[in-house]
Amino acid sequence: MRKLSRYTTIMALSLPFAALAQEKIDAAMMQKIRKEGLENSKVMEIAFNLTDKSGNRLMNSPGYFRAANYAKDALTSWGVSGAKLDPFGEFGKGWELEKSYVAITAPYYKPLLAFPKAWCGGTKGQKSAEVIVISAKDTVALEAYKGKLKGKIIILDQPTDYKHSFKPDAFRYTDEELAKMAAEQPQAPRQAANPADTAAMRRMREQMAARGGGGAARVGALLKEMAKNEGAIALLSSGGVRSHDGTIFAQGGGAYKGTDPENFLDLALGLEDFNTILRLAKSGTPVKMDVDVKTKFYDKDLQGYNVIAEIPGTDPALKDEVVMIGGHLDSWQTGTGATDNASGSAVMMEAMRILKTLGIQPKRTIRIGLWGGEEQGLHGSRGYVKNTFGDISTMQTTPAHAKFSSYFNIDNGTGKIRGIYLQGNAQAKGIFTEWLAPFKDLGATTVTIANTGGTDHQSFDAIGLPGFQFIQDPIEYNQRTHHSNMDVYDHLIEEDLKQIATIVAAFAYNAAQREAKIPRKEMPKPRPAGGRNF
Amino acid sequence: MRKLSRYTTIMALSLPFAALAQEKIDAAMMQKIRKEGLENSKVMEIAFNLTDKSGNRLMNSPGYFRAANYAKDALTSWGVSGAKLDPFGEFGKGWELEKSYVAITAPYYKPLLAFPKAWCGGTKGQKSAEVIVISAKDTVALEAYKGKLKGKIIILDQPTDYKHSFKPDAFRYTDEELAKMAAEQPQAPRQAANPADTAAMRRMREQMAARGGGGAARVGALLKEMAKNEGAIALLSSGGVRSHDGTIFAQGGGAYKGTDPENFLDLALGLEDFNTILRLAKSGTPVKMDVDVKTKFYDKDLQGYNVIAEIPGTDPALKDEVVMIGGHLDSWQTGTGATDNASGSAVMMEAMRILKTLGIQPKRTIRIGLWGGEEQGLHGSRGYVKNTFGDISTMQTTPAHAKFSSYFNIDNGTGKIRGIYLQGNAQAKGIFTEWLAPFKDLGATTVTIANTGGTDHQSFDAIGLPGFQFIQDPIEYNQRTHHSNMDVYDHLIEEDLKQIATIVAAFAYNAAQREAKIPRKEMPKPRPAGGRNF
Known part of the structure; x- marks a missing residue:
């Protein structure tokens, strides 16, 4: 994940702000998710396995595969279906010190x-x-x-x-900073950033x-x-x-x-x-x-692999529709990628565990994607999107594209969720505002029209699918952990990770149960250079 | 030097606050010292030689002797007299990685x-x-x-x-904190701390x-x-x-x-x-x-050595009286002791250089002491004091004790001088207040009755000699550099070191020229255990 910018940019917007919708929220389920996520959390155990236990997770290194196989096995052990290392295309060589x-x-x-x-x-x-x-x-x-x-x-x-x-390494967003984000205005449409x-x-x-x-x-x-x-x-x-x-x-x-x-x-x-x-x-x-x-x-296998698993949908009319949550699993090599991005991977796995533990039978399928090769250019999520939903160089899409609801990503460190970036999707504002309401006491309240970049939700956004990333407290991400030898387990904050997993589980559940899929922005124009790697 | 305490303790006080004396200050000389100290400084060159060039200065290690010999040679090259490695008693073995x-x-x-x-x-x-x-x-x-x-x-x-x-590593004293120090009240007499x-x-x-x-x-x-x-x-x-x-x-x-x-x-x-x-x-x-x-x-030579040098006094009646400035030269082994205490040693050497460069002919002798073995218990300064001024176990003193004016120490990192601790010596308050006045614009204004401990001025204080340490901005001393591998040259602040050297040179000059020696507190009681090492 790229270095955080304190100033977000505004993306293309083609529709006016929608009025607040009346979301049907299952308050009892929200309570159950909170209880499981906050009181019975396994997020630190998961994080330990992804960091201390696996070592660094440089793409295609032995550490990456230790973590990927642990994730596959853990998801399977919780009853999540079809967990697998899923090839996304050629990546290149692994490397180890x-x-x-x-x-x-x-x-x-x-x-x-x-x-x-x-x-x-x-x-x-x-x-x-x-x-x-x-x-x-x-x-x-x-x-x-x-x-x-x-x-x-x-x-x-x-x-x-x-x-x-003379300034602290670690900080949280102030109320003023959050209010400023919430007050961001939609800007004139412009081409979305190339995810690569x-x-x-x-x-x-x-x-x-x-x-x-x-x-x-x-x-x-x-x-x-x-x-x-x-x-x-x-x-x-x-x-x-x-x-x-x-x-x-x-x-x-x-x-x-x-x-x-x-x-x-x-x-x-x-x-x-x-x-x-x-x-x-x-x-x-x-x-x-x-x-x-x-x-x-x-260099025996140059293929790159993501970890994919799912809780299958159960509603006959909706079970082929898909909600995704995810974050990248790979890291750089000097630490163990605790905040970039074992945190994101651990909370996504924990969200799946929470939902399975509660025995939910979602209408839509809830799928997790733990991406490889993000650090070298979002390769894992881009490959997955290309293989599954369509090609951004032509904007030719697959049938799965039409059945996709939304993707939620975490990749901004260990800080708790303070809200969500709409990536210019004004129609989602009312929905997410209502979804966040049960978690107001946990500090998650802000819905901003602004865009945030540099990570895997962009791969979905680039092909016109609703892809979102949450606003997280920055803590010491830029100052200490991001791509450094100090990106290690001890720099994680347990309480914050529990909160993230809880809210992500709730969002995944709401998206799976909601009557309609999440509204979309206008389809982007084809981007012939979109397929390049670097 | 020990870890800084933000709360100072109050030492024995036997005399009421003196009214402001009328100090004779040579304003033109103060200006010359400022100009040489702030505009022609060599303090960073000195610091480079004591840190990067010498390596760590663990007592009796090769790095300590590289630094001590550099100091001796540099002082000699500036015309400071009699520079030598002066044995203070048995210390123990040197050690090197x-x-x-x-x-x-x-x-x-x-x-x-x-x-x-x-x-x-x-x-x-x-x-x-x-x-x-x-x-x-x-x-x-x-x-x-x-x-x-x-x-x-x-x-x-x-x-x-x-x-x-969530708090900054580095900070400077606020006006409020300094005002609180200045307002400290003398407390009931108690036995001074044992310097060991x-x-x-x-x-x-x-x-x-x-x-x-x-x-x-x-x-x-x-x-x-x-x-x-x-x-x-x-x-x-x-x-x-x-x-x-x-x-x-x-x-x-x-x-x-x-x-x-x-x-x-x-x-x-x-x-x-x-x-x-x-x-x-x-x-x-x-x-x-x-x-x-x-x-x-x-272990060939277990003796410990300080570096001693002086600018001889020139007034027939006062030249046998001595003003001293100093700080410890030794360090711990993981960094190069830049802020503990190459900073103190460098500013003291620079103060001597400033005074020699200005060609001053002081009335009293101005002597520098760069102490060894401070980190293991103020051994160098205690040995020097014992050899030169008397034994704290009996409080039997030498003739030199009677002819000593005062000692000024620096050992609190790289932060500039904000004032001075009186160590309970109320009679010095008016004097130092007037001496600091020309440096008000450099941020040095506070005179506090409070005591600060943990370093070499205590060796003088323990035998009833006026020994003082300056108040310095803490910067990141406790958080990063003190006894750590990060106590290295880059963590020094050039502007602050220039300011310190300038003010120390002025204090040394004023003490040398002043009509009388600095007034003393009551003589402490003998301390039979005072001679032990640990």
Whole structure:
């Protein structure tokens, strides 16, 4: 999931706000769901199995499959039907760290916490090497370093300033912030965002634009190529401005398709260690390091898999109609993806458990989707949507498209639900307002016309299906856990996860029992580039 | 330096508040000091040399001597006289980490950041071992584990809950907080605290009392003894409630006198890693680890050394009188002691540089003391005071005692000076109020009768000499840097250090030029236990 923005954007809107509908809500069932979700929760047990027990869940890594198989087995054990690992198309290689030891050995010894970026190669045994500082603003300046990289550890002369934390890492939305979201107005229609166009890609484009035609990106790419060709040991990267206090943000180190070669070893450090090495080396003090990194690629099966399971509908007229809940199961590699997105996966599994435990016989089918490959571009949900509902490059849809009610997603960390984003679907406002009413005392009240992006509900939205994501309290998502080594079990908040699972179970139940499907926005236009991966 | 307390205590007071004296302040000199200190500062260069360049400065380690020799040479290069490493008495062994590699290898691979506590032994090569959980509330319960520890890595069943940071790590004193300090009232006289009685010792006593006669402490001690005897590999410790987000607090692992044996390897982890290992092991999942720790002891010279240098006085009647400024130079081992206390050492050196650069010819001698062994009990300053001014066990004093004016200390991190603690010395109130006046615009205004403890000014105070410490903005001292791996150069604030050095230089100058020495409190009573170390 992309970094949270505190300012949401407004999406296409083609219909005026509907007046409040009169939803039929089963108050007794809402009470039962609350009781099961808040008093008999298993959400932390599920989260433990997805994090501590599975390890990181980098797509197609052994940890991903441990978690996927656990999810399949747990759902089955609760009586959820047809749980399976469902192929969504070719993803690429899995990757796993088998050893990482990084230390400064001169001018003195210091062990470092450093994370190889995903899909990088290793060092082929422990190497001792001197650090070389590269000061090059463009590829021409890089020429000066040609022939000097063999056996070296490379650091770019790009320090990241430390900013002391005079604001809290963790916070919840204030009443004022929620009121502002609720008061957002529909904007003029515009094309919905391409679901493959994640924040990471947008940021890269912006950075390339800001640096004049990809100068810095070209420097980085060329430097890695030189480093690999000349036999350098590794590149040191600062994990960026959020990588401080021992928290290190690290993602992928390059391409991972079946035919792609190993990427040159790129080590993410905390900014303090990065800056220390840089200051020392620039002061003329030789810095030596020991590095021993071993990585393993998994390329026997390049297919990607989601986890799918369902509670079949029972109403003869409606049982072929489908309500979905879900979140992505994959994570980055440095932590165990607790808030991104074991939290979302755990609450969705728990919602299914709550509904099965209560023995509900839903009119429509309630299906769970735990998506793979979200972090690399929503691949799992996009593949599932393409295989199941239609192709966004042509907007040709399947019969299942007509029978789909709605999809509800969680992927904003551990914070409890404060409301829901309508993604510009004004007709859903009255419905969701009434559905939230029984949970007002739990802090979930806000319905905003605004759009939120960067995760799997967009895959449904892109083909004209109602796909929603809830508003969650941000807690410390951007500051500490998102794509970092601190995205681990202890950073979850039990009470918040219980609340989320309870409300999601209620929404799934309401959507399954409601007389009509959730109203839809206008069908988007075909997007010929929509099928690309990156 | 001990953890900061937001609530200061009031010390013995034997005299009523003095009326504001009429201090003669050399306004032109104050301006020159400001200009040199704020515009031509070398404080960050000094700090770089004490931190990045020297490494950690654990007492009697090679890093300590690198820093001490740098300080001696830098002071000499600025023209400060007689710079030397000055022995203060027997301290004990030095200790250094030569290798530390710690990783989980089952149920999956994960590299861990873990710090061996100081003065622990190593593993004699890389060891692979299974984790064993010890659940023992008393020594009787420990019996059940006898004979089971050989080749094991031990974890006590004592998780530390993670608390999300809903308050900022960093903060400055508000006007209200400063006003409250300024309004503190003198309290009834009581015996001054024993300078060897640090917060760490008090905490230990409190914990032992709370746990019923040292139960937990006895369990810990006995467990380490069993572990060593049976041939266990290491003990895992949570660094405590502040050890989260990758920040790890770690101090000493046991005794370090020349005759003490190596301590059993005690590894401080962040609470997230500690809890993950504990949860996994308790769930019945075997946890295996690779640990390779090599440590080195330095026992050729057990003597401890301070760094002493001075600007000799020039007034025939006053040149034998001495004003001192200082702070401790030693640090703990996981970071580079940037805020505890390279900051204090750097500003004191910079204050001397400012005064020499301005070519001052002080009436009294201005001497700097950079203390060793503060972290283990103010050993350096206590030894210096004992050797120079007298023995607190008898209160027999030397002639130098009579000729001493005052000592000013910095040891509360990187935050700028907001005022000064009088340590109960009401007669100094008017003097310091006037001395601070030229720096009102820099935020330094508060004079409080209150005492602050835990560092080297107490060694002077204990023998009846005026010893003071400044009030500093806390910034993130307790939350992030104090005794942690994040106590590194990047966490220093340049503007604040410049301000401190400037004000300290002014205070040193004023104390040297003032007609009389700083008035004293009543002489304390002899303290027969005052000489003990721990």
